[in-house]
Amino acid sequence: MHHLDRSLIAEAPSFEGLDAAALDDILGHAQPFRIPKGDVAFRQGEPAEKFFLLLHGRLKVNRLNAHGQQMVVRFVNPDDMFGVAMAIQSPTYPGTATAAVDSLALVWPNSAWVGMISRYPALAVNTMRALGARLQDSQQRILDLSTQKVEQRIAGAVLQLAQQAGRKSSEGTRIDFPLSRQDLAEMTASTLHTVSRTLSAWEAFGLVDCGRQSLVVRDSAGLQAIANGIEAE
Template sequence: MADDVVLTAPLFAGLEPDSARTLIASMKSIDVGRGDVLFHEGEPGDRLYVIREGKIKLGTRSSDGRENLLAVLGPGEMIGELSLFDPGTRTATATAISDAVVLEMGHHDLQTWLASTPAVAEHLLQALARRLRRTNEALADLVFSDVPGRVAKALLDLSSRFGRPVEDGIRVAHDLTQEELAQLVGASRETVNKALADFAARGWVRREGRAVVLLDVDRLERRAR
């Protein structure tokens, strides 16, 4: 089952199932505990990772110690593909927010693989384009959207990847602390908590620790616009 999710990663797109599974078998599997750092911002980027299980956050830290959460990634998503096309240091720190398993491939092995299967490079470039589009949307939201709108959009984005249907809605086990959720939205923890409390009072969501149940997706979608 885990491999079925991994096969959705752009690295394996367009490959015959047998070829994709052969590639997966050749990659190193790494267990990462919650809170463990996979790599640090500023380190040489010479590895690509595909998440097999769990969740990894990508974050940056300013010179004065403030943190910014760029993304939360889950099974089937890749980390470190940027340095394949633009060699250099890591632009973010990757930290597990739940116990995770990742598949690792060195760039030398990846380049060899791409030389024999050039069609995969197109899918990797498409993945980079999607990542850039999401970054541009996030920047626009910071300028044009208020905090409640950004919170609603973040919840919907997390639900599209981590949500599971339950009797009264969609349960999203995001595994983020209140501070991390605020960093993802780009606002203070107090302001984000106020928005969540308002959503709960309106009956749009129900908070459950490091999870939230979306009770009224339509209202959240309208608020996110």
């Protein structure tokens, strides 16, 4: 029988306020789950039979809309719970979660969920708080799509990723997982051509450094000005 150390989940927001005995009990229902880069944890429309907590790595969640267009809904960061379709009473996963880098998660069967939240109401409260924050993010994205220019949306997305997954270096803040221009296009309802043209212009201004699937923010204040609707000069 596997024995997982409670320190793996002690800092995760989903388990905030739970004592050591509760964490050990919750871990008793979990299994480690490795997700190599490019593999999927689950696909949109599949029966939602499990839920997850990301320990290491990064996942990208895509969703196909009614017109068959693919959008990046969000990136899953370490300590995020994901795939919690049962918490929104969905029998299937609403998106596809793909590992952007080699990743490690914990996985629980959905059958464990009711018992866990009945024994530990704080888990339900924490989960609903996280889902509420995601809903607010989604509503803000819808507002941005209807009110902002595409350059503002791209700048806002880059800044958000730098905040969530940025590592400071002598060059600036490097987003620490492979990020393609197509990813940014799908995040911002833009096109690959527009994202490429915009990043090239920003690189010329010294705002960012771009690689094939890498991005370094050199001037966050300059990007923030663009996100706020102030044109770069």
